Amino acid sequence: MKILTYRNFGSADVLEWSDWELPKCSNNSVVIKLTAASVNPKDILLRKGKFSRTLARDPLPRSCGMDGSGVIVDVGHDIQKLKVGDKVMSMTNQFIGCMHAEYAEVKENEVFKLPDDIDDLTLQTMAAMPLAGMTALQGLRDYGQLLAEQKVLVVGASGGVGHFAIQIAVALGATVDGVCSAQNIEFIQSLGAKTGFDYRKGSSELPCSTYDLVFDVFGKTAFSDYKNCLKSTGRYVSKVPTLQNIFGELRYRAFKSSKIRLVNVWSNTQDMSWLFENFRKGALKPTISNVYEADQMKQAHCQIESKHTLGKVLIRIG
Numbered sequence: 001m002k003i004l005t006y007r008n009f010g011s012a013d014v015l016e017w018s019d020w021e022l023p024k025c026s027n028n029s030v031v032i033k034l035t036a037a038s039v040n041p042k043d044i045l046l047r048k049g050k051f052s053r054t055l056a057r058d059p060l061p062r063s064c065g066m067d068g069s070g071v072i073v074d075v076g077h078d079i080q081k082l083k084v085g086d087k088v089m090s091m092t093n094q095f096i097g098c099m100h101a102e103y104a105e106v107k108e109n110e111v112f113k114l115p116d117d118i119d120d121l122t123l124q125t126m127a128a129m130p131l132a133g134m135t136a137l138q139g140l141r142d143y144g145q146l147l148a149e150q151k152v153l154v155v156g157a158s159g160g161v162g163h164f165a166i167q168i169a170v171a172l173g174a175t176v177d178g179v180c181s182a183q184n185i186e187f188i189q190s191l192g193a194k195t196g197f198d199y200r201k202g203s204s205e206l207p208c209s210t211y212d213l214v215f216d217v218f219g220k221t222a223f224s225d226y227k228n229c230l231k232s233t234g235r236y237v238s239k240v241p242t243l244q245n246i247f248g249e250l251r252y253r254a255f256k257s258s259k260i261r262l263v264n265v266w267s268n269t270q271d272m273s274w275l276f277e278n279f280r281k282g283a284l285k286p287t288i289s290n291v292y293e294a295d296q297m298k299q300a301h302c303q304i305e306s307k308h309t310l311g312k313v314l315i316r317i318g
C-alpha cells in the first residue's frame with residue numbers, strides 16, 4: 001500500500017508517498033481503508049523534527065497523519081461492535097501518526113462507527129472532526145470545566161480547533177467570544193461567537209473581569225495576557241506545552257487546583273460520538289477550506305504551515 005513518509009526532517013519537500021507493508025489487525029484493533037484524512041499542525045511539527053528528542057524518537061523513515069475517515073476492511077478477534085464494511089471516523093493515539101495512507105490500523109476505542117446511510121461526501125467531511133473536534137471538546141468541557149451560562153473567550157477562533165470550539169461552547173450552553181484576524185470576525189460570528197476581537201489589536205481591547213475561561217487555541221500568548229479579562233475565579237487552558245503551562249497542568253494533577261491547564265487530546269469513541277450527535281443535530285458544522293488530492297500533500301502542508309487556515313484542510317485518499 002502507499003503511505004505518506006519522510007526520510008529526513010525538513011520542509012514539505014521531504015514528503016513522499018512510499019510503498020509500505022499492509023497493516024495487520026491485533027486482537028483489539030481494526031484496519032481502515034481511508035477515504036480522506038485531515039492535516040493538522042502536529043503533522044508539520046513532526047515532519048520538522050520538533051519532538052525528535054522527546055516524545056517522538058521513532059526511527060526515520062516515518063509515517064504521518066493523525067485522523068481520518070473510511071471503511072473497515074478487517075477486524076481483530078476480540079472486536080464485537082465493529083465489522084467489515086462499517087463506515088468510521090478515527091484518530092490514532094500513536095504519537096507519530098499513520099493515517100495519511102491507503103490503510104491504517106487503529107484500536108477499537110479510537111474509532112467511531114458512522115451510520116450506514118451516510119453519503120460519500122459526509123464520510124469525507126467526517127475526516128475533519130476527530131482530532132480538532134476532540135481537542136476543542138476536551139479543552140472546553142474537561143480541562144476548562146466550562147458550564148452552561150458561563151462566558152468563554154476562544155483565542156485562534158477561526159482555525160481547525162478554534163472554529164469547533166466556538167460551536168461546542170454554544171452547544172454546552174455558554175456565551176462565547178473569539179479572537180482572530182479582522183477578516184474572519186464575521187465567520188466566527190456566523191458560528192455563534194457574540195463578539196470578535198482582532199488579535200492585531202492586542203489583549204488591551206478585551207473587556208475586564210468578564211470570562212470564566214480563556215481557551216488559548218493558538219497558544220502564542222500566556223496566562224498573564226488574559227489576567228485582566230478573566231474573573232477572579234477564571235481559568236486559562238492552552239494547547240501549547242510552554243514551561244508555565246506544563247507546570248500549571250502538573251500542579252492541577254497533584255493538588256487539583258490550578259488556574260492554568262494544558263490540553264493533551266486523547267482519542268476515544270465517546271467523544272467522537274458526542275461530536276457526531278451534535279453534527280447530526282446541526283449544532284456542529286465542520287468548515288473545510290480546501291480538499292487536496294493525494295499528490296498535493298506538499299500544498300496541504302504549506303497551507304497549514306501558513307498558520308492562517310480557515311477551518312480545516314482535508315486530503316482525499318480513496
Ligand SMILES: NC(=O)c1ccc[n+]([C@@H]2O[C@H](COP(=O)([O-])OP(=O)(O)OC[C@H]3O[C@@H](n4cnc5c(N)ncnc54)[C@H](OP(=O)(O)O)[C@@H]3O)[C@@H](O)[C@H]2O)c1
Nearest residue numbers: 041156158159160161180181184199218239263264265308
Ligand atoms: N495539545 C494538543 O493536544 C493539541 C491538539 C491540537 C492542536 N494543538 C495545537 O494547537 C494549535 C492550533 O491548532 P489548529 O488546528 O487550530 O491550527 P490552524 O487550523 O492552523 O489554525 C490557525 C488559526 O490561528 C489563527 N491565528 C494566526 N495568528 C494568530 C494570532 N496571533 N492570534 C490568534 N490567532 C491567530 C488564524 O487565524 P486567522 O486566519 O484569522 O489569522 C487561524 O485561523 C497548533 O499549535 C497545534 O499544534 C494542540
